[in-house]
Amino acid sequence: MLLHADNVRVRFGGVTAVDGASLQVAAGEFLGLIGPNGSGKTTLFNSITGDQKVSEGRIHFNGQDVTGWAKYKRARAGLARTYQNVQVFPEMLVTENLIFAAEARGQSPSPQRVRELVDFLSLTHLAHERAGNLSYGQKKLLSIGLAVISDPQILLLDEPMAAVNPVMVDLIAERLDALNKLGVTIVLVEHNLPIVLKHCSRVAVLNFGRIIYNGPATGVRADDGVAEAYLGRAYSLPAKVPS
Amino acid sequence: MTDLASGRAGTVQPTSPTKWPVRLAVAVAALGFPFVVANDYQLHVGIFALFVVGIGIAYDSFVGATGYRSFAHAAFLAVSAYATAILSTNGIDVGLAWLAGVVASAVTALAIGAVVLRRVRGFVFSIVTLGFGVIVYVVANAWVEVTRGPQGIYQIPSLSIGTFGLNSLTRYYYAVLVLAMLVHIVSLLWLRGARGRRLLAIRENEDLAEACGLNAYLAKLSAFVFSAVLMGVMGGFYAQYYTIVTPDLAWLQWIMLLMAIVVIAGPGHRIGVICASLFLVIGPEILRAGQSFRELLSGLLMLITVLVSPEGWTPTIKRYLARRRAAARR
Numbered sequence: 001m002l003l004h005a006d007n008v009r010v011r012f013g014g015v016t017a018v019d020g021a022s023l024q025v026a027a028g029e030f031l032g033l034i035g036p037n038g039s040g041k042t043t044l045f046n047s048i049t050g051d052q053k054v055s056e057g058r059i060h061f062n063g064q065d066v067t068g069w070a071k072y073k074r075a076r077a078g079l080a081r082t083y084q085n086v087q088v089f090p091e092m093l094v095t096e097n098l099i100f101a102a103e104a105r106g107q108s109p110s111p112q113r114v115r116e117l118v119d120f121l122s123l124t125h126l127a128h129e130r131a132g133n134l135s136y137g138q139k140k141l142l143s144i145g146l147a148v149i150s151d152p153q154i155l156l157l158d159e160p161m162a163a164v165n166p167v168m169v170d171l172i173a174e175r176l177d178a179l180n181k182l183g184v185t186i187v188l189v190e191h192n193l194p195i196v197l198k199h200c201s202r203v204a205v206l207n208f209g210r211i212i213y214n215g216p217a218t219g220v221r222a223d224d225g226v227a228e229a230y231l232g233r234a235y236s237l238p239a240k241v242p243s
Numbered sequence: 244m245t246d247l248a249s250g251r252a253g254t255v256q257p258t259s260p261t262k263w264p265v266r267l268a269v270a271v272a273a274l275g276f277p278f279v280v281a282n283d284y285q286l287h288v289g290i291f292a293l294f295v296v297g298i299g300i301a302y303d304s305f306v307g308a309t310g311y312r313s314f315a316h317a318a319f320l321a322v323s324a325y326a327t328a329i330l331s332t333n334g335i336d337v338g339l340a341w342l343a344g345v346v347a348s349a350v351t352a353l354a355i356g357a358v359v360l361r362r363v364r365g366f367v368f369s370i371v372t373l374g375f376g377v378i379v380y381v382v383a384n385a386w387v388e389v390t391r392g393p394q395g396i397y398q399i400p401s402l403s404i405g406t407f408g409l410n411s412l413t414r415y416y417y418a419v420l421v422l423a424m425l426v427h428i429v430s431l432l433w434l435r436g437a438r439g440r441r442l443l444a445i446r447e448n449e450d451l452a453e454a455c456g457l458n459a460y461l462a463k464l465s466a467f468v469f470s471a472v473l474m475g476v477m478g479g480f481y482a483q484y485y486t487i488v489t490p491d492l493a494w495l496q497w498i499m500l501l502m503a504i505v506v507i508a509g510p511g512h513r514i515g516v517i518c519a520s521l522f523l524v525i526g527p528e529i530l531r532a533g534q535s536f537r538e539l540l541s542g543l544l545m546l547i548t549v550l551v552s553p554e555g556w557t558p559t560i561k562r563y564l565a566r567r568r569a570a571a572r573r
Binding site for chain 2: 049051070071072075076080081083087088089090091092096099100101103104105106146150
């Protein structure tokens with residue numbers, strides 16, 4: 001397994017945000033992590049990337065126990081992420097954002113590499129624009145660029161398509177698919193279920209900090225527990241009653 | 244000129260040819276100043292103004308680059324000045340004493356930064372560094388055997404190399420001009436390229452910078468120590484020029500002066516830092532007011548800046564000039 005979050009528990013005072021969740025991700029996989037608001041998805045992400053200390057449990061990455069590692073060290077080991085609230089370096093140019101992200105991991109990207117990535121993200125015409133001047137969707141794309149420029153082994157994406165127009169959603173989804181085909185392992189937290197079901201081979205569903213479903217994307221709509229906790233009966237109905 | 248706040252810290256831009264006449268004029272004015280002053284007092288004001296430019300740049304090399312508001316830098320100035328004073332008044336060569344002062348300032352910053360920068364950020368960092376400044380002030384007052392307490396250390400000798408010594412105001416003027424230029428150039432070189440981008444990333448979004456793989460702690464600590472080294476260089480000069488060092492050097496008036504420079508200019512705006520430093524020294528002199536007026540002026544200007552142009556006046560003025568240029572082109 002490339003990533004193994006083992007029996008992770010995160011408590012904030014009296015609230016248990018993640019309650020013994022275990023998640024395994026194989027190399028090359030495109031995993032969807034879904035669940036209701038407040039179910040612990042982002043907290044689990046934060047535990048994996050080192051943004052949040054775990055109260056119990058271990059995080060294994062690439063055969064190493066990284067539970068006690070600092071965030072930057074995990075990133076250098078190949079764990080890259082984006083945040084739910086889009087985050088870029090607003091005063092830097094788009095290209096400078098990407099150059100910094102590579103340098104931060106000890107790499108020195110060639111101008112061609114930066115150009116290729118800018119093209120890949122469909123930001124060519126904005127390459128020398130300040131990141132703060134980009135639209136929300138463009139910032140989302142750039143934040144993915146920050147994560148992928150140093151060729152990470154795994155990419156953890158926290159709602160990359162939230163509050164983005166449908167054209168941009170398709171663009172982001174297409175780019176993620178392309179990255180996955182290039183061998184990047186992806187874990188996607190997303191509420192846009194059609195996108196998750198279309199692109200992810202496996203889905204894990206989190207509810208009250210526990211994994212209540214972990215299996216093929218095709219089976220998630222037929223699961224009673226998921227319907228109850230997240231999808232609602234109306235959404236799950238077509239899958240259960242073939243037309 | 245490298246301009247951290249405009250995002251150009253990591254990529255040094257080619258110098259505009261239109262700036263060279265301005266630079267030449269500034270160079271001529273700076274070099275010719277001792278020949279046009281009416282008396283020694285005006286020359287002293289020039290020396291003090293350039294000294295403040297030096298410490299302003301040194302301070303901004305950390306505060307402007309990282310966005311961390313430090314209140315410890317006046318203490319670094321004092322540590323260096325005291326080390327220079329103590330050693331040189333005890334028979335150690337002034338040059339060596341000055342060097343020791345720089346090292347003392349750097350080691351102090353390393354010791355403080357290693358603990359504080361690992362643990363705290365933002366407002367708490369400011370408070371902790373303020374606490375350190377107070378400790379240095381109290382120690383300088385209370386450790387009478389070494390620092391001679393409130394009366395301070397006086398009759399500090401000045402540097403001489405062979406037959407050339409700092410024995411006239413004109414020489415002090417050119418010495419501090421060279422030092423301010425050195426601090427400026429070394430700081431610019433240090434903030435170039437990848438290092439500048441790292442610090443700018445910390446200032447913009449430290450959490451994201453770490454998520455990208457940056458060891459932010461080391462980057463901040465190196466900036467903190469570097470800034471203290473520059474402060475140490477200026478501290479050694481202070482001891483030789485004034486020939487007296489008292490605990491007041493670590494006290495609030497110096498911290499407030501440094502803070503005022505950066506707040507009024509806007510953190511990371513080098514040209515603004517230089518102008519604000521000169522203004523805060525020369526302005527009160529033109530109005531024939533004293534030290535108290537400078538402190539009043541600093542406080543008042545900081546208040547107005549925070550209310551009217553919270554990011555400092557340099558970016559506001561730059562935007563205004565850009566709008567005017569754009570309007571003129573239409």
